[in-house]
Amino acid sequence: MQADDRDSVAATLHPPAADAAAATALTPRKKTSELHEVFRHLLRNRAAVVGLIIIGGFVFVSVFAPLFSTHDPLRTNLGNRLQPPNREHLLGTDELGRDLFSRMLYGGRISLNIGVISVLIGVLVGVPIGAISGYFGGKLDILTQRFIDIMIAFPGILLAIVVVTVLGVGVENVMIATGVASIPIYARLVRGSVLAIKEQSYVAAAHAAGLGHLRIIFRQILPNCLAPIIVQSTFQIATSILWAAGLGFLGLGAQAPTPEWGAILSNGRAYIRTAHHLTTYPGLAILLMVLGFNLVGDGLRDALDPKTR
Amino acid sequence: MYQYIVRRLLLTVPVVLGVSIIVFSIIRLIPGDPARAIAGVNATPQFIQQVRVRYALDQPLYIQYGRFITDFMRGELGNSIFSGRPVTTELGERFPRTLLLATISLVIATILGVSAGIVSATRRNSVFDNASMLVALVGVAAPVFWMALMLQLLFAVQLRLLPATGIGTIRHLILPSITLGTASAALMARITRSSMLDVLRQDFITTARAKGLNERLVVYKHALKNALIPVVTVLGLQFGILLGGAVLTETVFAWPGVGRLLVDAILRRDYPVVQGTVMLLALLFVLINLVVDIVYAFLDPRIHYQSGSGE
Numbered sequence: 203m204q205a206d207d208r209d210s211v212a213a214t215l216h217p218p219a220a221d222a223a224a225a226t227a228l229t230p231r232k233k234t235s236e237l238h239e240v241f242r243h244l245l246r247n248r249a250a251v252v253g254l255i256i257i258g259g260f261v262f263v264s265v266f267a268p269l270f271s272t273h274d275p276l277r278t279n280l281g282n283r284l285q286p287p288n289r290e291h292l293l294g295t296d297e298l299g300r301d302l303f304s305r306m307l308y309g310g311r312i313s314l315n316i317g318v319i320s321v322l323i324g325v326l327v328g329v330p331i332g333a334i335s336g337y338f339g340g341k342l343d344i345l346t347q348r349f350i351d352i353m354i355a356f357p358g359i360l361l362a363i364v365v366v367t368v369l370g371v372g373v374e375n376v377m378i379a380t381g382v383a384s385i386p387i388y389a390r391l392v393r394g395s396v397l398a399i400k401e402q403s404y405v406a407a408a409h410a411a412g413l414g415h416l417r418i419i420f421r422q423i424l425p426n427c428l429a430p431i432i433v434q435s436t437f438q439i440a441t442s443i444l445w446a447a448g449l450g451f452l453g454l455g456a457q458a459p460t461p462e463w464g465a466i467l468s469n470g471r472a473y474i475r476t477a478h479h480l481t482t483y484p485g486l487a488i489l490l491m492v493l494g495f496n497l498v499g500d501g502l503r504d505a506l507d508p509k510t511r
Numbered sequence: 512m513y514q515y516i517v518r519r520l521l522l523t524v525p526v527v528l529g530v531s532i533i534v535f536s537i538i539r540l541i542p543g544d545p546a547r548a549i550a551g552v553n554a555t556p557q558f559i560q561q562v563r564v565r566y567a568l569d570q571p572l573y574i575q576y577g578r579f580i581t582d583f584m585r586g587e588l589g590n591s592i593f594s595g596r597p598v599t600t601e602l603g604e605r606f607p608r609t610l611l612l613a614t615i616s617l618v619i620a621t622i623l624g625v626s627a628g629i630v631s632a633t634r635r636n637s638v639f640d641n642a643s644m645l646v647a648l649v650g651v652a653a654p655v656f657w658m659a660l661m662l663q664l665l666f667a668v669q670l671r672l673l674p675a676t677g678i679g680t681i682r683h684l685i686l687p688s689i690t691l692g693t694a695s696a697a698l699m700a701r702i703t704r705s706s707m708l709d710v711l712r713q714d715f716i717t718t719a720r721a722k723g724l725n726e727r728l729v730v731y732k733h734a735l736k737n738a739l740i741p742v743v744t745v746l747g748l749q750f751g752i753l754l755g756g757a758v759l760t761e762t763v764f765a766w767p768g769v770g771r772l773l774v775d776a777i778l779r780r781d782y783p784v785v786q787g788t789v790m791l792l793a794l795l796f797v798l799i800n801l802v803v804d805i806v807y808a809f810l811d812p813r814i815h816y817q818s819g820s821g822e
Contacts, residue, residue, distance in 0.1 A: 351522070352529030356789075357796045358755035364533065364789055367777050368540045444654055448759050451656045452774050467657060471763075474660060475668055482664075485657030493652035 243505035250501020256494030264310040273301035275308045275461045284477040294479045297469060302479065305461035306487055312462045313491060316377050316446040317439035323381025324438060328388025329431060333419050335389065336396030346389070353386040359445050366454045373462065376455045380442040391434055395427040429506040436499035440492040447488050463488050512808060519804055523797060530793045535579050537789070538782050539572075548782045551592035583790070589783035593776070598787035602769060606791065608678065609761070609768030613753040615684060616692035620749065624696040625742060628703025632711065632738075633730055643700060650697030655756055659690040659763035676765035687764040691756055695749045702745055707738040740810055747803030751796035 244250050263270055272292065279299035287294040293302040335346035356364060365379035399405065400423060408418045449455030450464025458465065463484040470480025538545045546563040547554065554562070563569050566589075567578040582588070588598035627647070631640040666686060667675035674683050710716065711734055719729045757770035765771070769788050776784035 348522075348525045348529065351526045352533065355526055355530050355793045355797045355800075356533075356755075357751035357792065359758065360755045360789065360792055363758065363773070363777070364537065367785060368537055440652070444652075447654050448656060451654075451759065452762060453778055454774070464654070464656075467654075467660070471660060474664055478664055481657070481660045485654055485661070488657065489649065489653045492654075493648060496648065496652055 240502075240505045244498075244501050247501040247504065249497045250505075253494045253497025253499075253501060256490055257498060260310050260314065260491050260494065263307055264314050267307040267311055271301075271304035271307045273304045275300065275305040276459050277301075284473060284480075286477065287479055293483050294477065296466070296480055297473060297477075300459075302466070302483065305466060306463065306484060309461045309463045309466060309484065310487065310491070312373060312456065312460065313443050313446065313488070316373065316380065317443045317495070319377045320379075320381035320384065320442040320446070321435050321438050323378065324384030324388050325431065325435060327381075328385040329392050329424070329427075331385070332389035332392030332394075333396050333424055333427070336393035337400055337415070337419050337423065343393075347393075350386045350389050354390075356383075359383075359448055362445050362449060363452075363454065366449060371454055371457055373456045373460060376446045376449050379449070380445045383445065384438050384442065387434065387438065388431070391430055392424075392427055395430055396423055399423050399426050433499055433503045433506060436495055436502055440495035440499065443488065443495070444492055515808055516805055519801065523801055526797055527794065530790065530797065531580055531583065532576070534786050534790045534793070535576055537786060539575075541782075548780070549589065549592075552780065588787040588790075591776075591784045592781045593779050593784070598783050601772060601784060602787055602791055605767055605769045605772050608766065609754065609757050609770060612684070612687055612691060612760070612766060612768060613750060613757055615688040616753050617695065617746070617750050619688055620692035620695035620699060620753075621746065623692075624699025625703045625739075627696075627700040628742075629707060629730070629735065629738075631700065631704045632707035635708070640704075644704070647697035647700045650693045651701075653693065655690060655694065655759045656763050658693055659686070659760055662686045662690055663763070676763075678766060687760050687766055690763070691753055691760045694756070695753060698749065699742060699745060703738065703742055706741045707734060710734045710738040713737075740807070743810060744803060744807055747799050747806075751799050754792055754795060 244254075277300060279295070282291075282295055282299040283297055285291055285295040285299075291301050291303065293306065296302055296305070331346060331350075335343045353361060361383040362376075362379040365382050366375055369375040369378060396419075405418060405422055408422050413422070446455055447462070447464030447467075450462045451468045453465075453468065456462030456465045458469070467481050467484045470477070470484070474481055538548050541548060544559075546559050546566070546568045549566060549568075550559045550562040566582075567575050570578075586599055588602075590597055591601055594601065627643045631643050634640055663675045663686065666673045673685055674680075675686075677683055711730075716729060716734055719733050720726070724733075754770075757766075757768055758774055759770070760766065761768045761771040762774055769791065772784060773788040773792075775781070776788065
C-alpha cells in the first residue's frame with residue numbers, strides 16, 4: 203500500500219527535493235528544511251497519516267487516562283464479574299469485576315512506555331557499539347561483530363525470554379529485556395551506515411582539521427545516520443510492544459494486577475467461551491497500536507530515503 | 512566460493528561458543544545458589560551438595576564452564592527438576608513436534624506469501640494488490656497469541672469445525688500452523704512484492720519484453736528467479752523466528768513442543784530444561800543462518816566474498 207503512495211509522490215515531487223535529500227545525506231546542515239521536507243512527504247502518504255492518527259490517539263488517551271477512565275482500573279467488584287460490554291462498563295468487566303475499558307486505558311500507557319523505553323535502551327547501547335565498531339574497524343570491529351552474532355543467534359523473542367529468565371518478571375524487566383533484544387539490530391544497522399559515511403570527504407576534512415575520533419563519530423558521522431535509526435526505531439517500538447505483550451501473555455512479563463494488555467488477555471483466556479470481550483479487545487488494541495507504528499515506519503522510510511522520493 | 516564457505520563455517524565456531532557461554536551464564540546470573548537452582552527448590556541438602564560436586568560448582572568458573580561444555584558435547588544436559596527425566600529425552604520427544612509445526616507453517620507462509628506478492632506486483636494498484644497488502648499489514652501487526660485465541664473462538668468454540676487444542680491428527684495442526692505462519696506470510700508477501708517490483712523495473716526485463724517475449728515468461732522465468740533471492744534469505748530467518756514464535760503458539764494450543772516446554776520450565780524454575788531448550792533453539796538458528804548464507808552465495812553469483820569481516 204505504502205509503495206503506491208511512494209511512487210505517486212515520487213512522480214509529483216520536484217527534482218530539487220530529491221537533490222536536497224541526497225545533499226543532506228552528505229552534509230549535516232540545513233536541518234529545518236530537511237525536516238520540513240520529510241514531514242511534508244509523510245503527510246502526503248495516506249497510510250502514514252492513518253498511522254500518525256492512530257499513534258496520536260493512543261498517546262492522547264494514555265496521557266489523559268485518568269480523565270477518560272470511568273472506573274478505578276484496579277478496583278475489584280466480585281458481584282459484577284464477567285459482565286459483557288454495557289452502558290456502565292463500556293467494554294465489560296473482567297473475572298474480578300474490574301472495568302475493562304479503564305484497565306485498557308492504563309494498559310495503553312504501559313505498552314507505550316515499554317515501547318519507547320526499550321527502544322531508548324536499544325539506541326543508547328546499540329548505536330555507540332555499532333558506530334565505534336564501524337569507525338575504528340580492525341580487531342575491535344571483528345570482536346564486536348562476533349559478539350553481535352552471538353546475540354543475533356537467539357531468534358525473535360527468545361533473547362528477551364532469556365533476559366527475563368535471569369532478571370525476573372515485571373514491567374521494568376520487560377523493558378530491559380526487549381531493549382537488550384534490540385541492541386544487536388541497532389549495532390548492525392549503524393555499523394553499516396558508518397562504514398559508508400566514514401569514507402566521505404567531510405570526514406577526511408574533519409580528520410585533517412584535527413578533530414578527535416569521538417567528536418568525529420558523534421558530531422560528523424552519527425547525525426548522518428539518523429534516518430535509518432529513526433525508521434528502525436519506529437518499527438522497533440512496534441516490535442517491542444508485541445514482544446512485551448507476548449511476555450505478559452506467557453506470564454513472564456507484567457504481573458497481576460498490572461493492567462498490561464498481554465496480561466489482561468492471558469487472564470481472559472480462561473473465560474473465552476463465556477466472556478470473549480476479555481481477549482478480543484486487548485488484542486485489537488495491541489494490533490492497532492502496532493499497526494500505527496508500522497504504518498508510520500513505512501512512511502518515514504520512504505520519506506527519508508532519497509531514492510524513493 | 513569455497514573459501515567463503517570455509518570462512519563462514521569458521522565464523523560459526525565463536526558464535527556457538529558464545530551461545531554456550533550465555534546459556535552457561537543463565538543459572539549463574541539468577542540470584543541465589545546455582546546448585547540449588549539445578550537441584551530444585553525442594554531438594555535435600557545432600558542432593559544439593561551432590562549437584563554442586565557433579566557440576567563442579569565449588570570450582571572456579573572456567574572449570575565449571577569446562578565441565579558444562581564437555582557434558583554438553585556428550586549430550587548430557589542434566590535432568591529435569593520437574594519430571595526427573597533427562598533433558599535430552601524431553602527435548603528429543605518434543606522437538607520433532609515443534610519442527611513439524613514450524614515447517615508446515617513455513618510452507619503455508621511461503622506459498623501464500625510468495626504468490627500473493629507476485630500477483631500484487633504484476634497487478635499493481637489493483638483491488639487484489641491493495642487488499643492483500645492491507646491484510647499483510649494487519650497480519651504483521653496482530654499478536655500471535657491473540658490470533659490463536661480468535662481462531663480458536665471462531666473455528667473451535669463457535670463453528671466447532673476444528674479442535675481447539677492438543678495433537679494427534681492433521682486437523683489439530685491446522686489452527687496452530689495458520690496462526691504461526693500468518694506473520695511470516697504477511698512479511699513474505701511484502702518482500703516478494705517489493706523485490707518483484709524492483710526487478711520488473713530493470714533493463715533486462717525491458718529487453719525481454721522488447722524481444723516480444725510472452726509476458727508470462729518474462730514474469731515467471733526472468734523476473735521471478737531474481738526477485739526470489741531476498742525471499743530466500745528471509746525464508747531462513749523466518750524459520751528461526753517461527754521456532755521462537757512457537758513459544759506463544761504452542762502455549763495457546765497446548766501443543767507439547769519445545770516452546771511450551773521452555774515457558775513451563777521458566778515458570779517452574781526448572782533450569783536444566785531452560786538451559787537445554789535455549790541452547791537447542793539458538794544452535795538451530797545458527798545452523799539455519801549458516802545454510803541460508805551458503806545457499807545465498809550459490810544463488811547470487813554477483814556477490815564476491817573476498818573482503819570484509821563476514822556480513
